[in-house]
Amino acid sequence: MHKISALAIAALSASLPALAQAQQAPAQSSLTIYGIVDVAMRSQTGFTASYANAPDNSRVINSGVGPTSRWGLRGQEDLGGGLKATFNLESTLGVDTGTSGSAAGFFDRAAIVGLTGNWGAVTAGRQNTLVADSVTLIDAIGLRFASLNPNIQVTSLTGHRLGIEYGTTNSTGASNRVNNSVKYSGTFGGVTARAMYSFGESAISSRRQESRGLGLNYANGGLVLVSAYTQFQDANGLELDAANIGAAWKTGDLRLTLNFGRNQGDTSTTAQTTNKVLALGGTYPLTQQLSLNGGYYKVDRERTGLNKDGYTRVIGFVDYQLSRRSSLYLELDTTKWKAGYQGVGNKDRSNGISLGITHFF
Numbered sequence: 001m002h003k004i005s006a007l008a009i010a011a012l013s014a015s016l017p018a019l020a021q022a023q024q025a026p027a028q029s030s031l032t033i034y035g036i037v038d039v040a041m042r043s044q045t046g047f048t049a050s051y052a053n054a055p056d057n058s059r060v061i062n063s064g065v066g067p068t069s070r071w072g073l074r075g076q077e078d079l080g081g082g083l084k085a086t087f088n089l090e091s092t093l094g095v096d097t098g099t100s101g102s103a104a105g106f107f108d109r110a111a112i113v114g115l116t117g118n119w120g121a122v123t124a125g126r127q128n129t130l131v132a133d134s135v136t137l138i139d140a141i142g143l144r145f146a147s148l149n150p151n152i153q154v155t156s157l158t159g160h161r162l163g164i165e166y167g168t169t170n171s172t173g174a175s176n177r178v179n180n181s182v183k184y185s186g187t188f189g190g191v192t193a194r195a196m197y198s199f200g201e202s203a204i205s206s207r208r209q210e211s212r213g214l215g216l217n218y219a220n221g222g223l224v225l226v227s228a229y230t231q232f233q234d235a236n237g238l239e240l241d242a243a244n245i246g247a248a249w250k251t252g253d254l255r256l257t258l259n260f261g262r263n264q265g266d267t268s269t270t271a272q273t274t275n276k277v278l279a280l281g282g283t284y285p286l287t288q289q290l291s292l293n294g295g296y297y298k299v300d301r302e303r304t305g306l307n308k309d310g311y312t313r314v315i316g317f318v319d320y321q322l323s324r325r326s327s328l329y330l331e332l333d334t335t336k337w338k339a340g341y342q343g344v345g346n347k348d349r350s351n352g353i354s355l356g357i358t359h360f361f
Contacts, residue, residue, distance in 0.1 A: 028078040033361075035071035039063050039095045040331070040356025046347035051147045053342040053350070061096050066317075066329055066358045068146045069093035070109055071100070076116075086123070087113040104170040109177070120186025127183055129167075130194050130215035131242045131261070132156040132176040134228035137217065138246035138257045140281025140295025141315055148333060148352075150297040150313060152176075155244050155261030155277045162265050162273060166232035166240040167198055167211035175232055175240060178211050192217040200233065208235050222250035226259075240265035246279075256282045257295075271304035293317040301341065309339035325360045 042060050046053060049060040063069045072090030079085055090109035091101045102108040107126070114123030128136075136143060139151045146152045153159035157166075157175040165172045168179040181198035193216055200209030213230035225247050232240040246259025261277040281295030294316035301310050315333040322328060331354040342348070 029075060031073065031075040033071070033073055035093065035361050036067050036069055036358065037093065037095055037361070038066040038069045038356060038358040040065035040354040042352060042354040044350065044352035046335070046342070046350030047352065053346045055346050063093065063095035064146055065331055065354045065356050066144050069095045072110065083115060083117045086116055104174070104177070120184060122182065122184050124182045126177055126179045127181055128177055129175070129211065129230045130196050130213040130228040131230045131244050133194065134215055134217070134226040134244045134246065135259070137224055137226050138248045138259045140257050140279050141293055141317065142283070144317065145315055145331065148313065148315065150277050150299050151259065151261065151279050154275050154299055155259070157242055157263060160263070160265065162267055164234050164238065164265070164267065165209070166234050166265065168200060168209050190218055190220045194228070202235060204235065207233060208237060209233055224248040238266035254282060254284050274302045276300045289321045291319045293319065307339055309341040311335055311337045311341050327358050329356050329358065330354070331356065
């Protein structure tokens with residue numbers, strides 16, 4: 001905590017001369033409205049419409065089979081001397097139902113304001129944890145199909161299935177984004193250092209529901225290496241630790257990715273759940289318009305007093321680019337459940353096929 005606070009204070013102190021200079025320079029500002037609209041027709045076995053395990057089949061029209069549908073506002077003001085004020089507000093879109101936001105809040109994906117300069121960036125508000133940030137750079141299918149992507153659900157803790165609010169997240173099922181947080185990120189040469197702290201704001205103890213994390217990335221040419229760690233507490237002092245390490249390598253038109261994620265959460269004072277995710281995949285363009293993208297995921301779970309279980313999943317996309325902003329895709333996935341992970345009475349294997357369209361604005 002002291003190291004993270006000192007880092008943020010040093011960055012803000014370094015900006016004071018630039019602030020003084022900015023008072024004599026005209027401010028320039030910008031505002032951007034942006035978003036992704038994604039929807040697909042899907043046929044699947046072993047899942048409900050909301051992707052819970054089921055003994056039956058279903059046909060649905062769902063949002064976010066490709067990239068997660070969203071809309072947002074972002075902007076910046078040039079304060080002079082290389083210093084800028086920035087903000088970002090972002091909300092999930094349910095294109096199939098016409099809804100915005102989620103149970104976590106209206107601007108559930110991001111609500112931040114901060115300063116950037118040559119020394120890096122400091123942002124405050126509701127934002128991704130460092131583990132979630134690291135997955136962004138090396139996920140096999142580029143963070144697509146959030147509801148079935150194990151790197152999003154398990155590694156990033158978007159669906160930790162533990163039924164406890166670890167950190168100030170507004171959710172008992174997700175810890176990929178936290179409230180009341182301060183994040184620093186600075187790039188020096190090919191190395192990016194990150195630090196983050198979220199205030200629990202609990203009346204019981206200053207440590208309850210807090211979270212903290214560190215991350216280090218490296219980029220050189222076509223090689224990207226990432227690592228991140230985040231620790232959370234719940235309101236009763238139970239802890240959840242999460243970490244991810246991975247790499248992406250681009251040679252010619254081919255891009256390959258590999259990562260390993262691990263998290264361990266206290267579900268009581270005497271019980272723990274541990275998840276491990278191994279993921280690998282790649283992207284390759286066949287033509288300027290047609291490309292292939294696929295990933296393999298292996299999830300292993302251990303719980304105190306219970307047998308080990310898990311699943312393996314393959315997700316693949318065939319993408320056809322209609323224009324710079326619009327594309328069609330065919331998605332296929334198959335899941336092999338192990339040792340009853342899917343629940344009693346449900347299918348041992350689940351399959352799905354989707355036909356969708358994505359538009360960026």
